[in-house]
Amino acid sequence: AQSVTQLGSHVSVSEGALVLLRCNYSSSVPPYLFWYVQYPNQGLQLLLKYTSAATLVKGINGFEAEFKKSETSFHLTKPSAHMSDAAEYFCAVSDRETSGSRLTFGEGTQLTVNP
Amino acid sequence: EAGVAQSPRYKIIEKRQSVAFWCNPISGHATLYWYQQILGQGPKLLIQFQNNGVVDDSQLPKDRFSAERLKGVDSTLKIQPAKLEDSAVYLCASSLGTVYNEQFFGPGTRLTVL
Numbered sequence: 424a425q426s427v428t429q430l431g432s433h434v435s436v437s438e439g440a441l442v443l444l445r446c447n448y449s450s451s452v453p454p455y456l457f458w459y460v461q462y463p464n465q466g467l468q469l470l471l472k473y474t475s476a477a478t479l480v481k482g483i484n485g486f487e488a489e490f491k492k493s494e495t496s497f498h499l500t501k502p503s504a505h506m507s508d509a510a511e512y513f514c515a516v517s518d519r520e521t522s523g524s525r526l527t528f529g530e531g532t533q534l535t536v537n538p
Numbered sequence: 539e540a541g542v543a544q545s546p547r548y549k550i551i552e553k554r555q556s557v558a559f560w561c562n563p564i565s566g567h568a569t570l571y572w573y574q575q576i577l578g579q580g581p582k583l584l585i586q587f588q589n590n591g592v593v594d595d596s597q598l599p600k601d602r603f604s605a606e607r608l609k610g611v612d613s614t615l616k617i618q619p620a621k622l623e624d625s626a627v628y629l630c631a632s633s634l635g636t637v638y639n640e641q642f643f644g645p646g647t648r649l650t651v652l
Binding site: 432459464465466467468469472513515525526527528529530531 | 542578579580581582583586594629631640641643644645646
């Protein structure tokens with residue numbers, strides 16, 4: 424069964440500092456991987472996705488993530504945090520071969536950006 | 539382009555009562571999903587429709603939850619009777635098809651069961 428583990432339920436950074444949100448996956452086949460962001464009282468919005476093309480994926484709002492098969496990781500980064508980045512971030516995996524487009528989400532990481 | 543619409547946005551009921559949620563997906567999206575998001579957790583898929591057929595309902599508690607998507611467009615999710623542990627945000631999402639396409643999420647319905 425596929426799963427994702429997000430390390431750190433809460434991450435706090437200063438404005439302008441590097442953002443690093445960690446995600447490790449478990450999948451028996453090459454997965455699709457995603458990062459979503461959720462602002463308070465809103466639905467989820469796709470930041471970026473990995474679907475077996477380039478291992479370094481660039482997304483919206485200056486975020487990017489690198490797929491590392493050897494480490495089974497898909498960490499999300501942003502060079503310089505902005506106050507508007509404060510939100511909850513979810514990593515998700517899809518087993519492309521057996522479950523169609525079902526997404527399995529991690530527990531989420533709440534990002535706080537301090538002025 | 540209009541996004542995924544859900545109603546109501548908030549609902550408070552007492553345990554053992556019934557409740558229904560409505561979702562209207564993005565026009566032209568064949569696949570519709572219902573997720574349950576319990577506070578502090580990631581969303582969990584309850585049911586997936588392709589047009590008006592069920593693709594995956596393996597995680598739907600069928601003794602109390604039901605869902606339908608008549609005419610392959612909008613959908614309703616019902617809970618009958620509700621339990622305290624059903625308190626959560628119910629998210630609807632849609633995508634163009636089952637081969638991976640981006641899922642677009644609605645704002646959700648926050649259910650509180652007292």
